[in-house]
Amino acid sequence: MKTIAVVLLALSARLAAQDTAQAPAADPVAQLVARLDLERYKATIKGLTQFGDRRQGTARNRAAVDWIEQQLRSYGCSDVSRITYDFQPEVRQGVRTVRDTTRAAGGGRYRGIRAPTGVNTDSLRQPDAKLRALDAEQSTPGQRQEVYCTKIGTTHPDEMYIVGGHMDGIGWGEAANDDGSGTALVMELARVFSSPDVRTDRSIRFALWNNEETGLNGSQAYVTQRQALQGKEDPPGSGKYPEPKWLGMIQHDMMMFDHGMPRADGSLSPEQRPEADVNIEFQSSAKFADGAQHLAWVFQTANEKYATDYPASVSAHMTNTDSRPFQDVVPAISLRENERGTQIGAGWDPNWHQPTDRYATYNDKDFRLGLNAAQTTLAAIAQLVGATLK
Numbered sequence: 001m002k003t004i005a006v007v008l009l010a011l012s013a014r015l016a017a018q019d020t021a022q023a024p025a026a027d028p029v030a031q032l033v034a035r036l037d038l039e040r041y042k043a044t045i046k047g048l049t050q051f052g053d054r055r056q057g058t059a060r061n062r063a064a065v066d067w068i069e070q071q072l073r074s075y076g077c078s079d080v081s082r083i084t085y086d087f088q089p090e091v092r093q094g095v096r097t098v099r100d101t102t103r104a105a106g107g108g109r110y111r112g113i114r115a116p117t118g119v120n121t122d123s124l125r126q127p128d129a130k131l132r133a134l135d136a137e138q139s140t141p142g143q144r145q146e147v148y149c150t151k152i153g154t155t156h157p158d159e160m161y162i163v164g165g166h167m168d169g170i171g172w173g174e175a176a177n178d179d180g181s182g183t184a185l186v187m188e189l190a191r192v193f194s195s196p197d198v199r200t201d202r203s204i205r206f207a208l209w210n211n212e213e214t215g216l217n218g219s220q221a222y223v224t225q226r227q228a229l230q231g232k233e234d235p236p237g238s239g240k241y242p243e244p245k246w247l248g249m250i251q252h253d254m255m256m257f258d259h260g261m262p263r264a265d266g267s268l269s270p271e272q273r274p275e276a277d278v279n280i281e282f283q284s285s286a287k288f289a290d291g292a293q294h295l296a297w298v299f300q301t302a303n304e305k306y307a308t309d310y311p312a313s314v315s316a317h318m319t320n321t322d323s324r325p326f327q328d329v330v331p332a333i334s335l336r337e338n339e340r341g342t343q344i345g346a347g348w349d350p351n352w353h354q355p356t357d358r359y360a361t362y363n364d365k366d367f368r369l370g371l372n373a374a375q376t377t378l379a380a381i382a383q384l385v386g387a388t389l390k
Ligand SMILES: [Zn+2]
Pocket: 166, 178, 179, 212, 253, 254
């Protein structure tokens, strides 16, 4: 028996060696995915939390925009630019529309146990006096800015995918998950794709929206200002395209926490559930629903091939996120820790808009779910833009 085992071991070692010898030239997508790193992803989230909740219309929000811009420049990302717009909060009239609470936002159907959700507005619920002071300045209406940069395609600089996350937050915490986790994901992708040895056929834009929490105003400002500029060479004959034609838009918002459904008493498991997954959503009522669904499956397939730990699933009720202003203009999808309507809307994330949305709240299993979303988007986009390594 022992001899047979030794022979089998030797045989399998030889087959493995042959496998390696016959393997095709290293897959550039796998090589790029390997440049993502859990500790770097965590460090970028930590860097964002130094500005507290980064609430729009405050000095801490403007300082965070400056810091993000500095980081993008340090990665060597091209054409770092800002969108400037004016934000005036809506004055709410007396009449409130009552929504059908048996259906989730986005059109999905609630299942199982639901726990309450809401936005914390009470500073005293933040027990850390230093963070309470950092988050104290209130928002003032007026000018806003948001930053983006671009990986310029070599053969089709006039076409691009837009990859986004929102850098503002609320709730008297650090907005670590909502949406430090998506912002850091987009920044890490900007870093990897901006490496001088990476070449892409088509362009990729990395956008860090502001004013998401007030109603998607930052991403809406981008669509309003830039939709008509798509694909125009400027100046003519220069080979430069300040706004390449949009091929797709991919949003990342709340990437880390999938601890399952609330228990009967409304509490949540303290650990990431073993079945945790990345939720890829498109909106079935969007004008570009067919294209968005196709894009979603490209991402699911990329996850299956390249993500190291957590799988991805696809569903049809994308809602309340920065891909919304794009969904009737271009195929648009969102990646998230859970479904926005039926799960987060049912209380699956107890830190959502709360003082507990802090870097220290999460452990490596949580951060790793965000990293797997980064691997998924990086792999899908690398294939879509024809990325190669020099
Ligand atoms: Zn968010």
